[in-house]
Amino acid sequence: MKIILLYGGQSAEHDISIISAHNIAQSIMYNLYTVQPVYISKTGQWIKGPELKQPSFSDQQLILTIADQAEWSEGNHPSKGVAIRPGDIQEEETIVFPVLHGPNGEDGTIQGFLEVLNMPYVGAGITASANGMDKIISKALFTQMGIPQVPYVSFNDIEWQKQQEELIQKAEGTLLYPLFVKPANMGSSVGISKVQDKESLIQAVEEALHYDRRIVVEQGIQAEECEVAVLGNDDIHVSCVGHLIKKQDFYDYSEKYVNNTVEMEIPAQLPDNITQTIQDYARKAYLAIDGAGLSRVDFFVTASQDIYINEINTMPGFTQYSMYPSLWQATGLEFRDLVEELLQLALRRYESRTSQSQSQE
Ligand SMILES: Nc1ncnc2c1ncn2[C@@H]1O[C@H](COP(=O)(O)OP(=O)(O)O)[C@@H](O)[C@H]1O
Numbered sequence: 001m002k003i004i005l006l007y008g009g010q011s012a013e014h015d016i017s018i019i020s021a022h023n024i025a026q027s028i029m030y031n032l033y034t035v036q037p038v039y040i041s042k043t044g045q046w047i048k049g050p051e052l053k054q055p056s057f058s059d060q061q062l063i064l065t066i067a068d069q070a071e072w073s074e075g076n077h078p079s080k081g082v083a084i085r086p087g088d089i090q091e092e093e094t095i096v097f098p099v100l101h102g103p104n105g106e107d108g109t110i111q112g113f114l115e116v117l118n119m120p121y122v123g124a125g126i127t128a129s130a131n132g133m134d135k136i137i138s139k140a141l142f143t144q145m146g147i148p149q150v151p152y153v154s155f156n157d158i159e160w161q162k163q164q165e166e167l168i169q170k171a172e173g174t175l176l177y178p179l180f181v182k183p184a185n186m187g188s189s190v191g192i193s194k195v196q197d198k199e200s201l202i203q204a205v206e207e208a209l210h211y212d213r214r215i216v217v218e219q220g221i222q223a224e225e226c227e228v229a230v231l232g233n234d235d236i237h238v239s240c241v242g243h244l245i246k247k248q249d250f251y252d253y254s255e256k257y258v259n260n261t262v263e264m265e266i267p268a269q270l271p272d273n274i275t276q277t278i279q280d281y282a283r284k285a286y287l288a289i290d291g292a293g294l295s296r297v298d299f300f301v302t303a304s305q306d307i308y309i310n311e312i313n314t315m316p317g318f319t320q321y322s323m324y325p326s327l328w329q330a331t332g333l334e335f336r337d338l339v340e341e342l343l344q345l346a347l348r349r350y351e352s353r354t355s356q357s358q359s360q361e
């Protein structure tokens, strides 16, 4: 079978996506599969590279530039590819692994596109991807499942224009500073601010409105951050709990990805009952969004061991520093087996959807 690795993309997590894709390409069982890299450039150009029949030598090799067909077919330009239209990836006997994070990758758009192409793909479907990406929708679903969350207020740009003063009063009346202001749909801390007073709250909302028309204002809490990996379609598996050791109280994009100052403690040193509660909430959160394939579920745990869900990520990072594969490794599932399991889950989900649509006819 062929695996199409779809990576890069136009979100802020472009570079992470390349490293994740490289890491996955290194772990494919090449006796069973070949890998077709399809790189989405920062400008949204789709570029198909030479097929991989063995691990690639570096992640730089996956950053493709466009060559003319003649140049490419010589095969001595590992990082040259040909421009394609998205629909050109359609092929039989092929599984797509969309290693894309953030908007246009993890939010249901690419998943919808792959459904239209009628191709099996790794990870969550349209609904789960969109639900997981949207902080307002996912909060509503978590509430329905009885998963605790920090108090929050949400609104859209029109409401903000018309009733700014009322919304500020509502936020200040129900939440305690510091507050976190977030665009509803983004990821990788883009557009997120931590604010201490009314003036910076207004500024932060204006800033967040550059990224989305819907906004969440959350109560900030002093807490440790713990994460759990979930794997499965109908039969859901939950990993041990990991702890992000914070050297500062808010991880922005550069801390998370550029400086790599985040350390992980796996498994987290937590009492058994707290671990079990976190795992139970992770499972419920996965069900709440209608998860499939995989997700990483992120929590806050306070000093008095109150647990709050923060968010669910349907396509977490897959770099060698990433929490998701590290959690599985600590739970006894090696990276290579994890990748294989994700491919099998993609095939099973595709088969069950195909048989469902046949029985509707
Ligand atoms: N309510 C909060 N209280 C304390 N810290 C927060 C809160 N919300 C977010 N943070 C900090 O900001 C980071 C990014 O926020 P998050 O909601 O996870 O956004 P993203 O979807 O961009 O990852 C979190 O990992 C955490 O460090």
Ligand SMILES: [Mg+2]
Binding pocket: 188, 298, 311
């Ligand atoms: Mg996060």
